[in-house]
Amino acid sequence: MSRLRVGLLSNPTAALGTARRVGRQVGDLLRLAGISVVDLSGPSAHVARARAEEVRDTLTALVVVGGDGTVALGAEIVAGSPVRLGIVPAGSGNDLARALGLPLNDPEESTRILLHALSRPVVTVDAIEVVSTGEHALPHRSIALGNVNLGFDALVNARANSSQHSHTVRYKTAVLRELPAFKPFPYWIEVDGGPRQELDASIVTISNSGIFGGGMRIAPQARLDDSSLELITLEGIGRAELLRFFPRVFRGTHTSVPGFAIRPVREVTIGLRHGRALRAYSDGEARTLLPLTARILPGAVRLLADLTPEDAS
Template sequence: MSRLRIGLLTNPSAAHGAAQRTGRQVAHLLRIAGISVVELTASSAAVARARAMEVRETLTALVVVGGDGTVALGAEIVAHTAVRLGVVPAGSGNDFARALGLEETDVEASVRNLLHALSRPVVTIDAIELRADVEDGLSAGAPTIAVGNVSLGFDALVNARANSSRLSPRLRYTGGVMRELASFRPFPYWIEVDGGPREEIDASLMTLCSTGIFGGGMRLVPDARVDDGLLDLAIVSGLGRGGLVRFFPRVFRGTHTDLSVFSVRQVREIRLGLREPMLLRAFADGEPRSQLPVRARVLPGAVRILADLPHAEGRA
């Protein structure tokens, strides 16, 4: 019987460089287990992606070592293929890993879980396809993939600021909130949900969720599921600066869901832009993506994941 062949992609800059050591440890443990490891790590995401695409059809699985952005890169590589995605959390926030209950500090446990999942039936999760929304027949460019959340409002501004911080994930997000509040005002959105009529909404927060966890542990949509074929559009409206200051601490505890300013609607596809000539860039899984307007849709079961979903035992 031929040995299993696993591609290993490590983000060399994740966790300020500490992920490189984790990646070497993962490779060592996989080889001890008799796995053929194909090293795909590169100095840039583009080069790593190109390497992975060259050998993708020969792989049993692709294991990524890094944070949420690295997980999204891995999902983009394996989406709609038979290649399974394994995750060893080694980034700063690790919100996707947190949503799936994956070990964040124990590399040996992470590898054991990967090997165990390889011997079990295939588990699939949804992905989010995101692309620039253009009119008049202009090219929108290639779509990108996310598996956690797409930030489309104040959270996107905070994400951009937090990415340049060297503080802990929670502190960098909290610090970003405080600094962005100084000049913040709600955004004037237009949205079209599932092909329906255009709606106008003034909102502070607009986040498209699959996991519902972001910002180093904020539980924006605690009941979100990654395998239900739907996305949760979380909206916060009617809050000023002071209200946002009080709102975000509650999100870490998940106690904000009963507030009248917070709402969630389930969607399959959405177009979204701004009614005024403003610049706002979407962030997906912590990484910058297209400027608004954008179009996003759910890709049900697009990614085969090497993990047991937290709610699996409770299914009917």
């Protein structure tokens, strides 16, 4: 193992600074196991990305320590390359880690999994490519592994990100604060190159992992390795029904709600017919304004983990 070189990228702000401490611990454990570790962490995502991209081709793996946004950053850096992505959950939501069945708040077990995976065959997962498609949009491309949120869930994500409470508390609080003034968005949508359709929906999510919002299994049958995305929509419900919808997602009883639908897709282009501007969120981070195109990138990311059907669904 002494020939293996691993990059370590910790988010200094994730979980109120906990990720930085966890990153140091993981780095020490990897070195004790004989791994050559180079710390690529920086004061910002921009700096960390630049450091990682500079040495990426010399790495066996890139290990990211943080939440879903940090995982997405790591995926952008390694997507399409031979470098494998290792994940140590140390954020607030950790939804991608939940989808993979990775241990939360356990740096020692996380490191053991990384070391075990380094000696195992390569596992690949799909990614979501998100591209700005507006007439006057600046070129913008990002990668997500979990979800792209485009409706009420995006507004909640934006508000929750500004809170200092725990993820569960701030997500619930954000739902309650966004709800009184919310109205369904008037979308247009093109699926897999088909004709343009119109829909007025409260929730539109493009999902790869099936989990968002700190453990809500919005698409219970979603898999990370099936070369398909799930287009999730919720139409035709009022504010009171929308408030009752989210607890049902935690219980797994939401799929029978009238107006809720899931369908497999490979590419979706979506925008608003009129009204307010809407910014998409993916894996917890603000992305481009609508309109945008999201498409599947099959097997784009090599992972340092064992992917079983139970983990991927």
